[in-house]
Amino acid sequence: MSLHSIIIIEIVCIFLISWIINLTRAKKLYVGFSVIWFLTVVGLMTLSASPFLLEWLGKILGITIIDSVVAMMCYMFIFILIVLINLSKQVSILANNVTQIAQSIALEKDTAATHDSQKNA
Amino acid sequence: MDNQSKILVVVPAYNEEKTIATIVDNLKQQASEFNRIFVNDGSTDHTAEILHTLGENVISLPCNLGYGRALQTGMLYGLKHGYDILVFFDADGQHVATDIPVMVSQLQNSDADMFIGSRFVDDTGYKASFERKVGMVVFSGLIRIITGQRIYDSTSGFKVMRSKVAKLLSEGVFSDFTAESLINLVLRGIKIQEYPITVKQRLHGESMHSFRSIITYPLKTLFLIFVGIVDVYFNKKEDKG
Numbered sequence: 001m002s003l004h005s006i007i008i009i010e011i012v013c014i015f016l017i018s019w020i021i022n023l024t025r026a027k028k029l030y031v032g033f034s035v036i037w038f039l040t041v042v043g044l045m046t047l048s049a050s051p052f053l054l055e056w057l058g059k060i061l062g063i064t065i066i067d068s069v070v071a072m073m074c075y076m077f078i079f080i081l082i083v084l085i086n087l088s089k090q091v092s093i094l095a096n097n098v099t100q101i102a103q104s105i106a107l108e109k110d111t112a113a114t115h116d117s118q119k120n121a
Numbered sequence: 122m123d124n125q126s127k128i129l130v131v132v133p134a135y136n137e138e139k140t141i142a143t144i145v146d147n148l149k150q151q152a153s154e155f156n157r158i159f160v161n162d163g164s165t166d167h168t169a170e171i172l173h174t175l176g177e178n179v180i181s182l183p184c185n186l187g188y189g190r191a192l193q194t195g196m197l198y199g200l201k202h203g204y205d206i207l208v209f210f211d212a213d214g215q216h217v218a219t220d221i222p223v224m225v226s227q228l229q230n231s232d233a234d235m236f237i238g239s240r241f242v243d244d245t246g247y248k249a250s251f252e253r254k255v256g257m258v259v260f261s262g263l264i265r266i267i268t269g270q271r272i273y274d275s276t277s278g279f280k281v282m283r284s285k286v287a288k289l290l291s292e293g294v295f296s297d298f299t300a301e302s303l304i305n306l307v308l309r310g311i312k313i314q315e316y317p318i319t320v321k322q323r324l325h326g327e328s329m330h331s332f333r334s335i336i337t338y339p340l341k342t343l344f345l346i347f348v349g350i351v352d353v354y355f356n357k358k359e360d361k362g
Contacts, residue, residue, distance in 0.1 A: 021347075021348055021351055024294060024344075024345075024348050025294060025348055025351065025352050025355075027294055031294070031296055031341050031344065031345060032337070032341065034344060034348075035337075035340050035341055035344045038344060039340075098184075099186055099190055102182050102183050102184055102186060103182070103186075103190070103193070103194045103197060105183055106160075106180045106181055106182045106183065106194060107180060107194070107197060107198060107201065109180075109181065110178070110179075110180050110198065
């Protein structure tokens, strides 16, 4: 992979990591998803930055690696990763809403029960 | 001791039908001066029915949200009803109710904001599994490195805290309120101390930490510690701005 491609991939990965951290801070990404995407991005950064590791992986998988194809695959993977993180974000927001609704229902029921017992008294 | 404080004991319970009556009995006998709320975390057994029969205050979550969210619900209840001090007490029978008044008194007579019931600050005879021991040593070391404070028992479920701590915990991004939350609190200026407690073996059932959690728990906690440090850094920057 050319140095140009490696730099672009590394910069995009740094942006992805800060995006994942920011989404977690804002409670918009469930921690379980965050960990998976964080490790995936770190893995991508490591692989793209070390040609030897990539070559070794290629040998294990029986793939003859052509530099330009690897770069193209990395860009495609990053695109898919962005789509997946976005989908996880939507799922996490919905799950968070469900949690809040469940807690509100439970707390409201408790308030209603207290009112009933006060009326009966 | 400040007798004017409103104190609430929060007990999260999930499928604890075999132990819950004993827990209630112990709390009634040994910590009767404190209000208590049981958070039934979507139990599929008779936990809720037993609690209702015993005349206890119960918040029943419509589905199982997990230990952390059950505690958060208890905190929201405590904050909503204006309690000054909240006590976290597990429903598995490992904690001893006589420790509650002692820990509350310790908190009230000190300038600390939170007390953790520790199994390791003194030799209490508690025997932890190997993986749990490794986890505790690692996270205790991490807490020491990041905050400079030594906390021996970062995974204890027995905690006594002032309402301002409960507010921070209920609003933050935490999993089960263990090492990640302690680091975050210390970095925000919360004073945490430990007090030796007695811990018994579980009366029934299994620990919530499964085999899978041996891998997922450290990963999640490490990530949350990292996110927490970033969060505190940016919050301080925003406050200065």
